[in-house]
Amino acid sequence: MLTWQQANEEYRATVEDFPFELMNGDKFPEHMPKAQAASSLYTKGSGEGQAYFYWQCSVERNILDNSQTNTEQAGKSLLQLRKLLDADWFKTYYEDRDGTFENDVIGKSELGDYSTMREFYDSDCTWYRQENGLSQ
Helix, strand or coil: CECHHHHHHHHHHHHHCCCCCCCCCCCCCCCCCCCCCCCCCECCCHHHHHHHHHHHHHHHHHHHHHCCCCHHHHHHHHHHHHHHHHCHHHHHHCCCCCCHHHHHHHHHHHCCCCHHHHHHHHHHCHHHHHHCCCCC
16 A cells, blocks of 8 residues: 555656646646545556546546537547557556446447436546536
């Protein structure tokens, strides 16, 4: 188990050499969010995961913002999001045995149904939206 400081070091090391670009002019926050309880412990990969989730939210926002007005841009962003499936972090830490992320979030969006992506964005991207001054 890791302390917040250790997990944050993992986060900072990940964002320093992150393999994909953020969208919308976004920048990674200096620190990952802290859990509510000061004594909380974090599992290995938590800091790295915060970086990947932040990037995922940045890409999902770009897709959702362009899905009705610039489908070409939305499609290019979907190709970027698909890269997550091959990332070592995703293969090691992201539990998606039933393929929900690949099939329902990405796959449905590629067919023009962004509803599942919207649900994931609304539920999973609170930190990202707060950091970027976005409402629900």
